[in-house]
Each structure stands twice: as C-alpha cells, then as structure tokens.
Amino acid sequence: MKTSGVITKDRLVNDLTKLGVKEGDLLNVKASLKSIGYIEGGANTLIKALLEVVGEKGTIVTDSFVNCYPLPLSKKHRVIISDKDTPSYAGAVANAIINYPGSFRSTHPIQKFSAVGKDAEELMNNHTPESYAFDVLRVLIENGGKNLKLGTDEKVYGVGTTHVAIGKLKLKQKRRAVGINYYDDSGEIKTFKLNWAGAGHGFNNFIPLYRKVGAILNEGYVGYAPSKITDMKMTFDVEIDELKKNPKIQLCSAKDCVDCRLSWGFSEYDFARFVCVNLMRLTPIKLLKALATSYLFKYVG
Numbered sequence: 001m002k003t004s005g006v007i008t009k010d011r012l013v014n015d016l017t018k019l020g021v022k023e024g025d026l027l028n029v030k031a032s033l034k035s036i037g038y039i040e041g042g043a044n045t046l047i048k049a050l051l052e053v054v055g056e057k058g059t060i061v062t063d064s065f066v067n068c069y070p071l072p073l074s075k076k077h078r079v080i081i082s083d084k085d086t087p088s089y090a091g092a093v094a095n096a097i098i099n100y101p102g103s104f105r106s107t108h109p110i111q112k113f114s115a116v117g118k119d120a121e122e123l124m125n126n127h128t129p130e131s132y133a134f135d136v137l138r139v140l141i142e143n144g145g146k147n148l149k150l151g152t153d154e155k156v157y158g159v160g161t162t163h164v165a166i167g168k169l170k171l172k173q174k175r176r177a178v179g180i181n182y183y184d185d186s187g188e189i190k191t192f193k194l195n196w197a198g199a200g201h202g203f204n205n206f207i208p209l210y211r212k213v214g215a216i217l218n219e220g221y222v223g224y225a226p227s228k229i230t231d232m233k234m235t236f237d238v239e240i241d242e243l244k245k246n247p248k249i250q251l252c253s254a255k256d257c258v259d260c261r262l263s264w265g266f267s268e269y270d271f272a273r274f275v276c277v278n279l280m281r282l283t284p285i286k287l288l289k290a291l292a293t294s295y296l297f298k299y300v301g
C-alpha cells in the first residue's frame with residue numbers, strides 16, 4: 001500500500017462514502033488526523049468532506065474536552081476559565097471544529113463536545129454543567145447515532161459509548177479531586193469538580209464482541225487510516241450486557257497498572273496486595289500513585 005501522497009477533499013469524500021457514511025448520518029467522529037496522511041488544508045478539509053457526505057440533514061459531533069487541575073485550585077489555575085474558546089486536548093479535528101463556521105460547543109466545563117450540522121445547536125445547548133459528562137453520546141445512542149473511527153483501535157481509543165455504559169451502570173472509580181473554573185448562567189465564576197468515573201485501559205476488549213453482533217457496520221480506509229463505522233446503540237447494548245456480567249472487562253491486564261488494579265470499586269487488589277505482587281518492579285512514582293489512589297482519592301461515578 002502507498003504511504004505517501006497528498007489527500008484531497010475529493011479523495012476524503014470518496015473514501016468516506018465508500019466506507020458507508022451516508023446522507024443524514026448523526027456521527028460521533030473520533031479521528032487521528034496523522035493516520036489519514038497529509039491532507040490538503042488539514043483538519044478543516046476533513047470537516048468539509050464529512051459535511052459534504054452527511055449533507056444538510058446530517059450532524060458531526062466530536063470530543064472537545066479540556067484540561068482540569070488539582071483542587072483546591074492554585075493561584076495559577078484559578079485564573080483559567082473554561083469557556084467556548086478554551087482549546088481542547090482532544091486533537092486537531094476537535095480544535096478545528098471549535099473554530100469552524102456554524103459550529104456549537106457544549107457548556108459542560110470539562111467534558112465539552114463540539115458539533116456542526118443539523119442537530120448541532122440542540123445537542124450542544126443541552127449539555128451543561130448539570131449534565132452527565134458523556135450525556136451527548138447517550139443522546140446519539142438514542143437517535144440512531146454512529147461512531148466513525150478514523151485510525152486504528154490502538155491510536156483512537158474506544159467507540160464513545162463505553163463511557164455512557166459505565167455511567168449508566170454507576171461504576172465507581174477513585175479519582176484525584178480535579179476541576180476548573182467556569183462562568184455560570186448569571187456570569188459568576190464557579191469551580192466545577194470532576195464527578196464521573198473514567199475509563200479503564202481495556203476498551204478494545206469489546207471489539208470482538210461488537211463484531212460478533214454485527215455492531216461494526218463497515219470497515220475500510222479513509223486516506224491511509226484504517227477506519228470503522230459502528231452502530232452506537234448496538235455497541236452500547238453489548239457494553240451494558242458485558243459490564244453487568246463482568247465490569248473488569250474494560251480494564252487492562254497489567255499487574256502493575258494502578259488505575260486498573262486499584263482505582264475501581266471492583267478492582268481486585270488492595271494496596272498491600274498491589275505492593276506484594278509488584279515488589280520487584282515498583283518505581284517510587286508508581287508507589288506514590290498507588291498510595292494516593294488507595295488512601296487519598298475518593299470514589300466518583
């Protein structure tokens with residue numbers, strides 16, 4: 001396979017259509033821009049191509065998450081106010097959509113989403129500081145949404161819906177107290193505290209199960225990026241079923257992974273066991289992290 005050459009908008013439109021993106025699609029897009037190759041015009045060209053394929057009745061949604069900071073906020077972090085222009089750490093496409101003409105961004109202070117297209121305004125206006133962090137994806141699940149992943153499963157993590165399943169099942173995780181300041185409706189500065197369980201490192205464990213039930217609608221290439229479209233309702237149903245049976249399915253298997261072995265309500269180790277099992281490979285940093293997770297962090301979710 002060729003691994004060089006400029007990717008044009010026409011090529012993207014062609015590849016997306018061939019992959020199975022359709023007019024009117026409600027798409028959650030998770031993309032590794034680098035995996036696609038060198039795109040003429042960059043991330044904006046990808047957005048244009050996506051909008052051309054889904055048409056006027058379609059909607060494109062992306063992660064637009066922002067950094068948060070240890071609580072209580074330090075002097076340095078107190079002056080950072082999360083708003084519609086705060087840059088996202090979620091990559092080039094996320095940041096291009098924030099600035100794309102006609103796009104909308106949710107007002108959730110940390111787990112923001114951005115969207116452009118028919119349902120963008122409504123979806124984003126409904127995702128507020130009071131919403132569950134991933135509520136936008138729940139709405140997508142209920143409205144025939146599809147997840148479009150551009151890049152390998154290793155590069156682009158998950159299909160979005162696993163977070164909704166973790167929230168729905170109220171799985172609890174010990175997390176550091178972090179947050180960010182934001183303006184509430186009356187223009188007053190408030191501190192928002194992170195209040196949801198995160199993700200284990202084993203979301204890819206679900207992929208064979210998605211495949212088994214036909215939740216992977218199509219696979220192919222967009223530019224040079226291995227890509228797939230999944231049905232969000234179907235992947236969500238798989239996740240709910242499997243997590244009910246075994247919540248550890250979403251964890252990695254590394255014995256010295258503090259997050260997976262210690263932080264979840266159903267994690268199998270306690271601090272003493274973690275230290276015993278990993279005696280020979282514990283770095284000071286990992287030991288501190290294990291201590292903090294076990295004795296300082298509080299359950300959220």
Ligand SMILES: [Zn+2]
Nearest residue numbers: 201252257260
């Ligand atoms: Zn892990």
